[in-house]
Amino acid sequence: MRSRLEATGYLVDEGLAVACFLALRLHRPVFCEGDAGVGKTALASALAEAFGAPLIRLQCHEGIDASQALYDWDFPRQLLHLRAAEAAGVTDADRLEHELYDRRFLLARPLLKALQTQPSVLLVDEIDRADDEFEAFLLEVLSEFQVTIPELGTVRAEVPPVVVLTSNRTREVHDALKRRCLYHWFDHPGFARELAIVRRRLPRVSARLAEQVTALVQALRAEDLLKPPGVAETLDWAAALDALGATEADAELAVATLGSVLKYREDTDRARGLDFAAILAGRGAGGA
Known part of the structure; x- marks a missing residue:
């Protein structure tokens, strides 16, 4: 499992590799929790690529309901069908009702x-943004991997999809849902692993620039920021500096591109007070 995921460019630790392996063997969802930008969503993409399966994404939001997540009927097409049947002189009400709820209108x-x-990878992204009622509905679907459509009957997955649920922990998800999942907490990676991710995902970036950007991000995370940068921001910062033609960073360039990595004014103001030159000098002298 670890080698398959790493072949896609997604580097995992042993705990996450084991969780993904068990998810496939036991048909259990993987519940991924952690700060934004640490690679939770990217895990689902990596799994889909690793196993050649389509990635199906459900983006949760406040107010999402079953019809948005499960199925709906194509009302405009149903209406057109009724008008066509009327023009053709069809008057059998039972026949028309049966035809309206055919799978072609689903x-x-x-x-x-x-x-x-089958097979597929289902990503339920940011489940913490949905409300309690939707969470309970999702629990029922993921427990049996089947749903009942009143007009058509029960639809059951012959091969359950690999399910990845993510949460940024804006609220606590109920224990009932967590109990049915394999849990993994995504922490910010250490220097060596984060550098390896940058080198793998951005091979065009010079080795020195990748090392410097990683060192700067690690230093920023040590500060009391409103939103510490995740791996996604590390990649954005390295890509931004590379786009400017830089093969290595300096303090002036780091400050000028802070908008690539920090998204709050308070965090940017705090970062400008750091001695970027000293951080870069320490890394350049091998201060890992």
């Missing part, structure tokens, strides 16, 4: 699409 949303697609 709009499969992410959950139903994942149950019907």
Whole structure:
């Protein structure tokens, strides 16, 4: 599992590799929790690529309901069908009702699409943004990997999808959902692992620049910031400096590009007070 994921460019530790392996063997969702930008969503993409399966994404938000996540009926097409039947002189009400709820008028949303697609990887992104009612509905679907459509019957996954749920912990997800999942906390990586990620994901960036950017991000995380930068921001910063033609960073360039890595004014103001030259000098002298 670890080698397959790393072949896609996604570097994992042993705990996450084991969780993903067990998710496939036991047909259990992987519940990924941690700060934004630490690689939770990217895990689902890596799994899909590693196993040649389509990635089906359900983006959660406040107010999401079952029809947005599961299925809906194509009302405009149903209406057109009724008008065509009327023009053709069809008056059999039972026949028309049966035809209206045919599968051709069914709009499969992410959950139903994942149950019907084998194999597949289902990403339920930012479940913490949904409300309690949707969480309870999701729990039922993921427990049995089946849903009942009143007009058509029960749809059951022959091969359950690999399910990845992510949470940025804006609220606590109920224990009932967590109990049915394999849990993994995504922490910010250490220097060596983060540098390896940058080198793997951005091979065009010079080795020295990758090392310097990683050192700067590690230093920023040590500060009391409103939103510490994640790995995604490290990659953005390195890519931004590379786009400016830099093969190595200096304090002036680091300050000028802070908008690539920090997203709050308070964090930017605090970062400007750091001695970037000293941080870069320490890394340049081998101060890992």
